[in-house]
Amino acid sequence: MTILLAVFLLTMLVITAVAIVRTRDLFAAVMLLGIFSLLMAANFFVLDAADVALTEAAVGAGISTVLFLGALALTAARERESGDSRWLPLVVVVIMAATVVYATFDKPALGDPNAPVHQHVAPWYLSETPRLIDIPNVVTAVLGSYRGYDTLGEVFVVFTAGIAVLFLLGSGRPGELFSRPPDELSTGGLKHHLIPRVVGKLLIPFIILFGLYVQFHGEYGPGGGFQAGAIIAAGVILYALLEGETRALAALPESALKVMVIGGALLYTLVGVVCMLMGGNFLDYSVLSTNSVAGQQLGIILIEAGVGLAVTGVLLSIFHAFAARATA
Amino acid sequence: MQLLGLYNYWVFVVLLMIGFYAVIAKSNLIKKLIGLSIFQAAVFLLYISMDKVEGGTAPIIQAGVPDQIYSNPLPQVLILTAIVVGISTMALGLAIVVRIKEAYGTIEEHEAAAMDSEA
Amino acid sequence: MSLFLDLGSWVLFGIGSLLLFIGALGVLRLPTLFTRMHAASLTESLGTIAVLTGIMLQAGLTLATMKLLAILLFLLLTSPTSSYALANAALLARNRDQTREQADRK
Incomplete structure (x- = not known):
């Protein structure tokens, strides 16, 4: 039964991808990309990756679509015909595809418990996490503790990308790109947008609440800083779409966003430094408390909070940078 | 069954190549980026396909079920962070x-290149 | 008792799937945007209610059912809203095209 569902979802993915590449209407391509991300999230869920599915749904179908639309509003909504021949790239792609497909015949089948990937550190993670960290969600344990150094690096990549976008686009005054359509469109004034606004406003508190739940329940169920950051950012972006940039910036001003971005990244680093000061290794949370298990849990909660703050701040700063550009 | 076991990888290859085609064949820069994000999603699919264990469930330890099989948490951690890095x-x-x-x-690559060679 | 629950949930699954299938057929076969949206949004609401109620019968009185109720509430709020927003956008786009045509004629 599950295999039928998986095959169906995977086939839909391929069809959507072909449609995305074929259409010349970039607006349609971006919308299809949202559907593609949602299908991808469903696939991840079928493959037992609940945490990843949550992230992909919030980031791919939510924030990515809004950012692409923002870029389209600033550039062009249609792709022009280019005179180049399509045959050469097609031949290259087909040859490469044949080569990689040939390579897949050496791969272990899906779900094979004896595959090399399941032999190395993964069994250790699964068997030792209850003893060393004592939280149910092993994904959070690996992310926060075992591979905490790696996650720190990822946070700094997100941080750097956010700074670079601000350098390129500037974080000027609030724009009206996503607020209300020009007068000639809204013949009936705001009446036309009443229902989405009312329902949206009703839902936003629950979206933020769900984001906080995902943040703080991340040790017990699917969740954590990356997912929560994306969900909360999506909630605030929804507010900006409904009520206009200005209102969103009044609720969460740019200075607050900067504090979140820098504070989040700093909090993560500081936890590592405090670990060193208390006699452990960098990001070795066991020394944070007299009981090493409690220390690990405390460390994970702190760094997840740092990740959540940084991701929310960066995603919202990027969104505001695109929105502000429209009027600049 | 054996063939279906490789279906995930074939879909990965096809998606990878669709994304790659958009990157090399399309002149529109936004379309190139869309192709790149399909390419990226294909790599995510490859990693997540490798985490699956037959009869397993999501790697959230269930108390009182000692013999439960769990999927591999490591690829999930890598892709989880990669998705957020990807959007940034x-x-x-x-x-x-x-x-x-x-x-x-303009956002057409060949038009911009033509302007560059004129100047 | 559990036999009745099973039976009830399968009947609901059947009704839901049938409704969603009819809706999908409508989207493919009907001629204009508004009739298509009509088909999709109407069948979607009842279909979702039927399928989710079916799953709730399977889950029994547990935390999962509460979560499903929350999902159902969320879907009942958002899906008509998104249909409305889509129809509204289509209406505005058509109005804009018509005013443009009128301006062209003048």
């Missing part, structure tokens, strides 16, 4: 495209 770098790409549009008045 994609935003950076879009920001560069916006600046190219402002500088050249």
Whole structure:
């Protein structure tokens, strides 16, 4: 039964991808990309990756679509015909595809418990996490503790990308790109947008609440800083779409966003430094408390909070940078 | 069954190549970025396909079920962070495209290149 | 008792799937945007209610059912809203095209 569902979802993915590449209407391509991300999230869920599915749904179908639309509003909504021949790239792609497909015949089948990937550190993670960290969600344990150094690096990549976008686009005054359509469109004034606004406003508190739940329940169920950051950012972006940039910036001003971005990244680093000061290794949370298990849990909660703050701040700063550009 | 066991990888290859085709064959810069994000999603699918264990469930330890099989948490951690990093770098790409549009008045690669060779 | 619950949930699954299938057929076969949206949004609401109620019968009185109720509430709020927003956008786009045509004629 599950295999039928998986095959169906995977086939839909391929069809959507072909449609995305074929259409010349970039607006349609971006919308299809949202559907593609949602299908991808469903696939991840079928493959037992609940945490990843949550992230992909919030980031791919939510924030990515809004950012692409923002870029389209600033550039062009249609792709022009280019005179180049399509045959050469097609031949290259087909040859490469044949080569990689040939390579897949050496791969272990899906779900094979004896595959090399399941032999190395993964069994250790699964068997030792209850003893060393004592939280149910092993994904959070690996992310926060075992591979905490790696996650720190990822946070700094997100941080750097956010700074670079601000350098390129500037974080000027609030724009009206996503607020209300020009007068000639809204013949009936705001009446036309009443229902989405009312329902949206009703839902936003629950979206933020769900984001906080995902943040703080991340040790017990699917969740954590990356997912929560994306969900909360999506909630605030929804507010900006409904009520206009200005209102969103009044609720969460740019200075607050900067504090979140820098504070989040700093909090993560500081936890590592405090670990060193208390006699452990960098990001070795066991020394944070007299009981090493409690220390690990405390460390994970702190760094997840740092990740959540940084991701929310960066995603919202990027969104505001695109929105502000429209009027600049 | 054996063939279905490789279906995930074939879909990965096809998606990878669709994304790659968009990157090399399309002249429109936004379309290139869309292709790149399909390419990226294909790599995510490859990693997540490898985490699956037959009869397993999501790697959240259930108390009182000692014999439960869990899927591999490691690829999930890698992809979880990669998705958020991916959207940040994609935003950076879009920001560069916006600046190219402002500088050249076009987001078609061949038109911008033609302007460069004229100047 | 559990036999009745099973039976009830399968009947609901059947009704839901049938409704969603009819809706999908409508989207493919009907001629204009508004009739298509009509088909999709009407069948979607009842279909979702039927399928989710079916799953709730399977889950029994547990935390999962509460979560499903929350999902159902969320879907009942958002899906008509998104249909409305889509129809509204289509209406505005058509109005804009018509005013443009009128301006062209003048």
